[in-house]
Amino acid sequence: MTQGRGLSRRAALTLAATLALTAACGGGKSGSGGGDKVTVWHGYTDQEGEALTKLADRWNSEHPDNQVEMVFNGGNDNVLQKTLAAFVAGNPPTVAYQFGSSLSGLAERPQTQDLTSLIRDDKDFDWDDLFAAGREASTVNGKIYGVPALVDNLSLVYNKKLFDEAGIAYPTETWTWEDFRSAAAKLTVSGDRFGWSYSNDGSEDTVWRFLALLWQAGGDLLSADGKKSAFDSDAGKQAMQLLRDMAVEDKSVYLDTGDQQYVNLFNSGRIGMLWTGPWDLSGINEDVSYGVQFLPGKVTHATIAGPDTYVVFGDNGKAESWPFLKWLLSPQIHLEFAMETGHLPIRQSELELPDYAKFEEKYPGNKVFVDNLAKNVSKARPNIPQYPEISQALGTAVQSVLLGEAQPADALAAARTKVDEILAGS
Numbered sequence: 001m002t003q004g005r006g007l008s009r010r011a012a013l014t015l016a017a018t019l020a021l022t023a024a025c026g027g028g029k030s031g032s033g034g035g036d037k038v039t040v041w042h043g044y045t046d047q048e049g050e051a052l053t054k055l056a057d058r059w060n061s062e063h064p065d066n067q068v069e070m071v072f073n074g075g076n077d078n079v080l081q082k083t084l085a086a087f088v089a090g091n092p093p094t095v096a097y098q099f100g101s102s103l104s105g106l107a108e109r110p111q112t113q114d115l116t117s118l119i120r121d122d123k124d125f126d127w128d129d130l131f132a133a134g135r136e137a138s139t140v141n142g143k144i145y146g147v148p149a150l151v152d153n154l155s156l157v158y159n160k161k162l163f164d165e166a167g168i169a170y171p172t173e174t175w176t177w178e179d180f181r182s183a184a185a186k187l188t189v190s191g192d193r194f195g196w197s198y199s200n201d202g203s204e205d206t207v208w209r210f211l212a213l214l215w216q217a218g219g220d221l222l223s224a225d226g227k228k229s230a231f232d233s234d235a236g237k238q239a240m241q242l243l244r245d246m247a248v249e250d251k252s253v254y255l256d257t258g259d260q261q262y263v264n265l266f267n268s269g270r271i272g273m274l275w276t277g278p279w280d281l282s283g284i285n286e287d288v289s290y291g292v293q294f295l296p297g298k299v300t301h302a303t304i305a306g307p308d309t310y311v312v313f314g315d316n317g318k319a320e321s322w323p324f325l326k327w328l329l330s331p332q333i334h335l336e337f338a339m340e341t342g343h344l345p346i347r348q349s350e351l352e353l354p355d356y357a358k359f360e361e362k363y364p365g366n367k368v369f370v371d372n373l374a375k376n377v378s379k380a381r382p383n384i385p386q387y388p389e390i391s392q393a394l395g396t397a398v399q400s401v402l403l404g405e406a407q408p409a410d411a412l413a414a415a416r417t418k419v420d421e422i423l424a425g426s
Contacts, residue, residue, distance in 0.1 A: 001290070001351075002052075010074075011265070011426075013136070015191070018245070021035065021206045027393075028146070029334070036320075037067045037068060037069040038067065038068045038069065038094045038095065038122065038284075038321045038324060039068075039069050039071055039093040039094050039095070039318050040056075040065070040068060040069070040070050040071065040093065040094065040095040040096070040097075040310075041071050041074050041079060041082075041083075041093040041095070041097060041114070042070060042071070042072065042073060042096075042097045042320075043072070043074070043077070043097060043366070044072075044074045044266055045072075045095075045416040047137060047340060047341050048340075048341045048343075049072065050180075051337050051340035052070060052337070053070050054340075055333065055336070055337060056068050056069075056070045057256055057287075059171060059327060059328075060155075060322065060349050063268060063323070063324075065326065066323055068322075068324050070158045071093065072363060073096070073097075073225060076097060076099065076308075079097065079098060079099075079102075080098060080099070080102040080105075080106075081098060083098070083106070083313075083325045084109075084208065085110070085376070087109065087111050088126055088303050088346040091347055092111055092313040092314065093313065094312065094313060094314060095311065095312050095313070095317070095321050096311055096313070096315045097308060097309075097310060098146065098151050098208045098308065098309055098311045099223060099306075099308050099311075099387065100137035100138075100146075100306060100308050100309055100381075101379050101381070101387060101391075103137065103138065103145055103146055103311065103383055103387050104140050104383045104384050104387060105138055105310055105385055106145065106311055107143070107145045107383075108385065109315045110223055111314060112145055112311060112312075112313060113145070113311075113312040113313060113314070113317050113318050114143050114145060115144045115145060115147070115312060116143045117148070117253040117422050118318055118322060119144050119147070120144075121176070122322075122326070124230055125326050125329075126347075126349070127144075129331075129347045129348055129349050130346055130347055130348075130375070131148075131151050131345075131346060131347065131348065131373045131377070132145055132309050132373075132376045132377065133151050133380060134148030134152070134305075134307045134346050135150045136305070136380040136383070137151075137305075137308070137309060137380065137383070138309050139383065140383045141204045141383075145309075145311060145356050146310060146311045146312075147308030147309060147310050147325055147329060148307055148308075148310075148342030148343075148346045149307075149308045149309050149310045150307060150308045150343060150346070150371065151305060151307045151344055151373065152274050152277040152278055152279065152305060152306055152344055152347075153277060153293050153303045153305040153306070153369055153372045153373060153376075153377055154209065154212055154276065154277055154295060154303050154304055155275075155277070155293065155294060155295060155302060155303065155368050155369055155372060156171055156175075156180075156271065156273060156274070156275060156292070156293045156294065156295050156296065156297050157266075157274045157275075157280070157284075157290055157291070157292050157333060157365075158170065158171055158173040158272060158273045158290060158291050158292075158293070159269065159271075159272050159273070159275075159287075159288065159289070159290055160289040160290060160291055161289055162187055162193075162272045163183075163187075163272070164186055166186050166272075168183050168184075168186055168187070170291055170293070170299035171273075171293040171296070172293065173293065173294050173301070174297075175294075175296040175297070176292070176297060176298070177216075177242055177296050177297070177298050179296060180196075180273075180296035181242065181245065181246055181250065181252075183195065183198045183272075183273070184246060184250065184252040184253070184272065185246075185250045187252070187254050187272035187273070188250065188251065188252040188272075190251070191239060191350070192270065193254040193269070193270050193271070193272070194252060194253060194254035194265075194270065194271050194418050195253070195271075195272045196238045196246065196252060196254070196271070196272065196273045196274070196275075197253065197254040197255075197256055197262040197265070197266070197273075198243070198247070198253050198254070198255060198275075198276055198402060199224070199256045199257065199258065199262075200255040200256060200257060200258075200402050200403070201256075201258030201395075201399070202392075202394070202395040202396055202398070202399040203258065203395055204391050205258070206336070206395045206398050206399060207391045207394050207395045207398065208304050208306060208381070209275055210239060210240075210243070210394065211381065212237035212275070212302060212303055212304045212340050213242065213298075213303050214231055214235055214236055214239045214303070215300065215302035216239070216295065216296075216297050216299060216301065216302045217234075217235035217236075217238045217299055217381050218297045218298070218299040218300070219231060219233050219234075219235025219237050219239070220233075220235075220379075221235050221382065221390075222380070222382060222423075226382060226384065226423070227423055228420055228423060229390075229415075229416045229423070230353065230414040231412065231415070231416070231417040231419075232283055232413055232416035235298075235299075236408075237297065237408050237409055237412060239309045240397075240398070240401050240409075240411060240412060241408045241409030243373075243398065243401055243402055243403070243408075244404070244407075246402075246409055247402045247403075247404070248402075249405040250414065254270075254271055254403070255402055255403070262274060262276075263276075263280050263284065264286070265285045266303075267283075267284060267285045267288055275295065277306070277369065278342060278343070278344055278365070278369045279364075280341065281365045281366070282342060282363035290365070291404070292365045292366075292367075292368040292369070294366060294368065294371075294372060294375075294376060295376070300376070300378070301375075301376050301397060302310060302376055302377075302378055302379065303372050303376045303377055304349075304377070304379075304381070305373070305377045305380065311328075312345070314323075320385075321337070323396050324421050329346065329347075330394075331347050331349045331350045332348060334346055334347065335353055335355055335356065335359065336416045337360055338350070338359055339355070339358065339362065342362075342363050343364065344366060344369055344370055344373070345359075345370060348374075351370065386422050386423060389424075390419050392424055393415045393419050393422070394415050394419070395419040396415070397411040397414060397415035398411070
């Protein structure tokens with residue numbers, strides 16, 4: 001989920017359409033026993049789909065009594081709806097790739113398997129070797145309901161040619177918000193080029209970038225007990241004010257309305273900087289000289305990760321699928337997958353394997369993203385059922401500020417009232 005993998009474009013399907021899509025995907029009889037194959041739903045295409053299928057074929061050739069069937073689910077954007085429809089139809093897969101933000105809702109479903117004891121008791125899997133962001137995304141109320149399928153984060157990607165032409169030094173690890181705003185303004189050419197791009201459709205694409213700013217200023221989304229909002233604070237106001245100053249006063253921000261044009265505009269030299277993840281690097285043209293750096297900071301250089309998970313369903317799902325998942329997510333096998341796809345490692349131990357140097361050589365831009373996982377991913381979005389509603393309220397607030405329709409303090413106050421009502425169950 002990656003986040004750029006479709007969070008802002010999730011369609012709201014009707015139940016009938018969802019059931020039709022589920023039938024097309026071919027739900028399995030997972031968890032029912034009887035020697036059925038382990039069915040794994042995924043939304044990967046191109047290199048990712050080919051790499052995953054190749055690994056599954058290798059597993060099947062070596063494990064004739066524990067066969068796995070990889071099933072393309074039509075795309076990850078709507079896999080939650082398809083999974084819920086499969087529950088109704090009684091034919092869920094054994095395993096499904098899910099966005100991390102879906103896990104809290106799935107954890108309440110009886111079909112979803114609690115993997116806590118299985119994983120904690122399996123010392124060979126080494127749960128603590130996984131990057132913290134992946135562990136947090138897989139855990140709800142202290143219980144493990146998934147295993148990390150993908151881990152990513154946001155970094156600053158910049159066009160070196162545009163920086164050179166403007167006479168601006170390249171971003172450093174110690175860049176401040178002031179450095180960032182100044183560079184964006186200098187890179188901006190009215191009517192032709194913007195210094196920065198921001199996703200402004202009010203979706204989670206809008207929100208998770210704001211959360212990085214909030215955390216950089218030392219703020220929090222919710223109170224420590226999770227019962228009240230905490231973003232209407234000095235830190236929240238500073239984050240919102242920076243967005244307003246850049247978008248409304250400096251006019252240095254291209255507001256992407258959800259059609260994901262920012263990479264094309266970056267390629268054509270019309271945007272100087274992006275806050276994006278490793279998923280967009282493959283979309284940057286070979287003739288574009290770019291660099292990757294940590295996000296600028298106010299109090300910290302905090303970033304945000306958007307991990308996705310493999311979730312197991314059915315009474316017998318754990319026993320049937322765990323051998324394959326354990327193998328697929330082992331250090332050596334996952335690094336092979338990363339080498340084929342450019343995905344980030346999910347484990348600290350992958351960085352210690354001899355072939356990891358080849359990964360950095362093949363994907364030099366990913367080094368900063370990997371370093372970010374250890375240095376700057378210190379907080380996570382809460383895995384609670386109310387999060388989608390919280391995100392919607394905060395997304396509306398951020399959008400209104402970027403469009404100049406509301407002042408930071410007013411937008412935050414309105415969002416705080418809404419979120420507190422949500423958390424109170426109103």
